[in-house]
Amino acid sequence: MQNLVKAVRIQEEDFSMEAEVGALRAISGRIGGIATFLGCARDFSEGRDVFSIEFEQYAGMAEKAMQALRSEALDRFDIIEARIIHRVTTVHAGDQIVLVVVGAEHRGPAFDACEWLIDELKKRVPIWKKEMTPDGDSWVTQHP
Amino acid sequence: MQNLVKAVRIQEEDFSMEAEVGALRAISGRIGGIATFLGCARDFSEGRDVFSIEFEQYAGMAEKAMQALRSEALDRFDIIEARIIHRVTTVHAGDQIVLVVVGAEHRGPAFDACEWLIDELKKRVPIWKKEMTPDGDSWVTQHP
Amino acid sequence: MEAHMSVKVLFFGSIADRLGKRECSLDTDKAMTVSDLVAAVGCSDFEPLLLAVNREQISDMGLLVQDGDEVALMPPFSGG
Amino acid sequence: MEAHMSVKVLFFGSIADRLGKRECSLDTDKAMTVSDLVAAVGCSDFEPLLLAVNREQISDMGLLVQDGDEVALMPPFSGG
Numbered sequence: 001m002q003n004l005v006k007a008v009r010i011q012e013e014d015f016s017m018e019a020e021v022g023a024l025r026a027i028s029g030r031i032g033g034i035a036t037f038l039g040c041a042r043d044f045s046e047g048r049d050v051f052s053i054e055f056e057q058y059a060g061m062a063e064k065a066m067q068a069l070r071s072e073a074l075d076r077f078d079i080i081e082a083r084i085i086h087r088v089t090t091v092h093a094g095d096q097i098v099l100v101v102v103g104a105e106h107r108g109p110a111f112d113a114c115e116w117l118i119d120e121l122k123k124r125v126p127i128w129k130k131e132m133t134p135d136g137d138s139w140v141t142q143h144p
Numbered sequence: 145m146q147n148l149v150k151a152v153r154i155q156e157e158d159f160s161m162e163a164e165v166g167a168l169r170a171i172s173g174r175i176g177g178i179a180t181f182l183g184c185a186r187d188f189s190e191g192r193d194v195f196s197i198e199f200e201q202y203a204g205m206a207e208k209a210m211q212a213l214r215s216e217a218l219d220r221f222d223i224i225e226a227r228i229i230h231r232v233t234t235v236h237a238g239d240q241i242v243l244v245v246v247g248a249e250h251r252g253p254a255f256d257a258c259e260w261l262i263d264e265l266k267k268r269v270p271i272w273k274k275e276m277t278p279d280g281d282s283w284v285t286q287h288p
Numbered sequence: 289m290e291a292h293m294s295v296k297v298l299f300f301g302s303i304a305d306r307l308g309k310r311e312c313s314l315d316t317d318k319a320m321t322v323s324d325l326v327a328a329v330g331c332s333d334f335e336p337l338l339l340a341v342n343r344e345q346i347s348d349m350g351l352l353v354q355d356g357d358e359v360a361l362m363p364p365f366s367g368g
Numbered sequence: 369m370e371a372h373m374s375v376k377v378l379f380f381g382s383i384a385d386r387l388g389k390r391e392c393s394l395d396t397d398k399a400m401t402v403s404d405l406v407a408a409v410g411c412s413d414f415e416p417l418l419l420a421v422n423r424e425q426i427s428d429m430g431l432l433v434q435d436g437d438e439v440a441l442m443p444p445f446s447g448g
Contacts, residue, residue: 018162021182029187029237035258036180037251038165039448043173055447058380058440061423062447086447093173098448107181107262114179115255118448124425126418126440127447128381139382140446183368199367202300202360205343206367230367242368262368268345270338270360271367272301283302284366 007082008066010057010127012089014096020083024103027081033107035114039098041091051132055088055097058126062086065125069117077113079104084117086127151226152210154201154271156233158240164227168247171225177251179258183242185235195276199232199241202270206230209269213261221257223248228261230271292317293355297329301363307331322359323349331361338362372397373435377409381443387411402439403429411441418442 003009004023017038025031044050066084073082083101091097100117104110129140147153148167161182169175188194210228217226227245235241244261248254273284295314304310307330314320314328322339326332326349339346340360341353353359375394384390387410394408402419406412406429419426420440421433433439 016162017165018160021161025184025238032184032186034180034182034184036178036182037255038178038180039251040169040176040178042176042249056381057447058378058420058423058442060438061420061440064423065425094169105186107183107259111181111255111259115251118251122445122448124445125447126380126420126442126445128443129446130381139385139443141382141444200301201367202298202340202343202362204358205340205360208343209345266365266368268365269367270300270340270362270365272363273366274301283305283363285302285364 008063008070008084010063010066010086010088012087014087015085015099017099017101020085020099020101024081024083024101027103030105031080031103032105033110034101034103035107035110036102037098037100037114037118038096039118041093041095041097043093049134051134052090052092054090054130054132054137056128056130057088062088062126066121069120069124072120073102073113073117077102077104077116078106078109079113082113082117084121086121086125088127152207152214152228154207154210154230154232156231158231159229159243161243161245164229164243164245168225168227168245171247174249175224175247176249177254178245178247179251179254180246181242181244181258181262182240183262185237185239185241187237193278195278196234196236198234198274198276198281200272200274201232206232206270210265213264213268216264217246217257217261221246221248221260222250222253223257226257226261228265230265230269232271291355293320293353295320295325295353295355296358297325298358298360300360303331303334303337303361303363306334320353321349322346322351322353325353325359326361329361334361334363336364338364371435373400373433375400375405375433375435376438377405378438378440380440383411383414383417383441383443386414400433401429402426402431402433405433405439406441409441414441414443416444418444
């Protein structure tokens, strides 16, 4: 069982979208629209040879930065609740990496906040990915 | 068991977000970003007294209009797959109503297509909701 | 040349409630536009009114109705 | 007046790989800016370089480092 009580988490283990959406909805009966973003590892065989991706975090800062993002989103947008889960482990094609869930009374702010959160997460949260390839390991420097 | 083979469905029974996302992901290993929108019935006790909401559809046209929306989204946006499920039944507070799932290589088009699909669904798909209140039944005429 | 024509008319949502019926059949020997049909079923003052012919939404009220057509008179949608 | 100061320096991602270490301790008796610290650990030419002091990202390289600070030298983030 994962600790669903925490709305912001960095963890090695996989997460369940349904469980996270359920935990968000349990916060308030006023939630009418839920926008989510799920990032997962693509099939590396097409075009680029990558065996797996390893994530590294700044353990003391990454979850704190994600908590700050959630707070800022709750201030900025007309939303009721937001959850952010990021895995830091070695992932293979098809694995889940990151999940953002936003609940609001109406869909506009839910979409806006969800997209803002994943965009800002990539800019502000100290997590790095390294791709394992036949030619060796290579750090990813872009956040497209 | 629901027929997950169909990417566009109008149905009475509830749906599983996790199952729909799984069905979408099974289409292609190239999917790296998945945006979803889940619409659910709010807790009617706050401000407005509604016992339940009944949905009516134009059975011959509604699913066809949703299929046309999916096709148009696949043409318009750089996405890989999209699913749209809408329930037509009587729902109560907390019940799921509609789900849009969009998978793309990258998140921008996934978000754009997901928001476009739910916006256009409200404009183009012949489904109506009627609220059951203590003062009688009342058709909802807006699509906010 | 005028031929006999039979059209199926469907009513939805608040329109069905107002008319107290969900469908009717319209038979005529004269050419008829969608606008004529709307008047014939007593919905000329229903506003806003959305229309579909054979399950495709249309906006041209001047469109000629054909024998066997299914015409739907619909209030604004409120799905989602 | 100058006092002895000890600072913990952390390296991440490609920077840790390049330096062959993930952290070091820096001891000095002189006032030191973040810029001085970056030079002292041999990272002046690392570009782009993100910095955090006590787990808050900073952009002012002229900030004075304090005794007990934790300073992180980080390549651009690539999470998500």
